[in-house]
Amino acid sequence: MKRLIISLTAIGIACALSFGQSSREKWTAPARAAAKKNPVTVNDTSIALGKKIYERQCLACHGAEGRGDGPVAAHLEKRPGNLSSPELWEQSDGALFWKVNEGHRPMPTFKRIMSDEERWPVINYVRTLAPKPAALYQPKRESKP
Numbered sequence: 615m616k617r618l619i620i621s622l623t624a625i626g627i628a629c630a631l632s633f634g635q636s637s638r639e640k641w642t643a644p645a646r647a648a649a650k651k652n653p654v655t656v657n658d659t660s661i662a663l664g665k666k667i668y669e670r671q672c673l674a675c676h677g678a679e680g681r682g683d684g685p686v687a688a689h690l691e692k693r694p695g696n697l698s699s700p701e702l703w704e705q706s707d708g709a710l711f712w713k714v715n716e717g718h719r720p721m722p723t724f725k726r727i728m729s730d731e732e733r734w735p736v737i738n739y740v741r742t743l744a745p746k747p748a749a750l751y752q753p754k755r756e757s758k759p
């Protein structure tokens with residue numbers, strides 16, 4: 615009996631550990647969502663609207679420059695994504711839109727909070743926070759190392 619309890623405990627710990635690991639996995643948008651095209655033209659008007667919405671809905675966590683250092687960031691269970699990193703360009707507008715729509719605890723599900731007409735301009739604004747990596751202008755690499 616004692617043995618059984620010990621092995622059950624071991625299984626429990628193993629499960630808890632692997633669960634902890636999977637919840638730390640990178641958050642990725644599904645391919646279909648990532649392929650979605652941004653219907654809102656990138657121009658001064660959409661960027662200015664996006665900025666206004668960003669300041670109201672996103673800045674508290676992501677910070678004025680998108681570095682993930684907003685006033686409430688330190689109190690969250692997880693660090694907000696760094697929206698000012700060139701790595702953000704590895705994701706399509708569709709992928710970012712999906713993430714804003716769905717949210718990921720503690721980030722809220724914005725499709726319940728804002729309309730499409732508000733969420734796409736936010737993506738246009740978020741793009742201005744991250745410098746475009748030069749690599750994206752180079753021809754596609756043959757293969758990854």
Ligand code: HEC
Binds near residue numbers: 668675693719722736
């Ligand atoms: C309550 C805090 C909070 C608010 C408000 C919030 N976010 Fe987030 N955001 C997060 C956290 C935490 C993550 C990291 C989630 C993860 O990786 O699991 C994140 C991740 C992201 C990502 C993914 C970054 C990446 O590297 O893939 C994007 C894009 C994003 N947020 C955009 C926004 C936008 C745009 C808004 C406003 C409309 C917003 N967030 C509002 C906390 C927040």
